[in-house]
Amino acid sequence: MVAAERRRFADLIDPLTPEQLDTPSLCGEWTVREVLGHVVSPFAARRSWFLPLLLRSRFSLHRANAELARMVARRPVAELTAELRRNARNPFAPPVVGQLGQLTDLQVHAQDVRRPLGLAYAVEPEHVRTSLDFLVSRRSVAFGGGRRRGLRFAATDLDWAWGDGPEVRGTAEAIMMALTGRTVVLPELTGDGAAVLRKRSAR
Known part of the structure; x- marks a missing residue:
């Protein structure tokens, strides 16, 4: 299920225009592009980024996570969606919530993107x-x-x-x-x- 949702998310993002990518999403202050950065960050971020981010955010995981999404989002969108597809079956699971949290995160963020853009995107x-x-x-x-x-x-x-x-x-x-x-x-x-x-x- 997680693998399928990662691929679906990449398919949702690929055809978007630059204007659509810069549209505010439903997720806090993130744009659509930054939501993509968040979804891909477990695979696209460098390990060397984490400690400086934590220090700058005064050890707030929430703020560090938000900044990480913005950093990853600076990469070309095509690279990020390709990264997501390459890692579709990656066993990454967040602490505490595990694979179920990952599945839910992917589905919710897909709706965070599609609703402001008025796109059809049915849940499975x-x-x-x-x-x-x-x-x-x-x-x-x-x-x-x-x-x-x-x-x-x-x-x-x-x-x-x-x-x-x-x-x-x-x-x-x-x-x-x-x-x-x-x-x-x-x-x-x-x-x-x-x-x-x-x-x-x-x-």
Whole structure:
């Protein structure tokens, strides 16, 4: 699944124009180009960069990671997508969240890119189901696990539901994006729990 999503991400990026690549994504202050830099950074970054980055960021992994994405993104896009394809089956897995976190990261960032650009990019049902199961597990704390507390989530386009309490209904993609803090999808969600989720996301 991870290998397939890496290849799909490269396919999504390859035809983009320079203007599209410089469009702000849904991921913080990153452009589409910088999201690509983040996705490819485990394979394209030099080990010698990490310590200076950590020092400059005062040992904030979040800030160091953001700067690393920008550094990698300076390389030609064709080189980066080729690097991603070459490493499609690379066993890299982030600490704590592992391969499930990597799978989820790839799918969410693909939507971070395609939504601002208005591109069609359907999720793969089994891939997004696997990520939804991960996002409601204890291992997903790095993705903002507190948002799901006391709510029931139900996908309208997939046989998937989880939790107890007021219900949040929406497409599997919209639920995945909401569970990872993308507030842009909140108007796409319905049910008594949707208002609760909107309040939590506004804090």
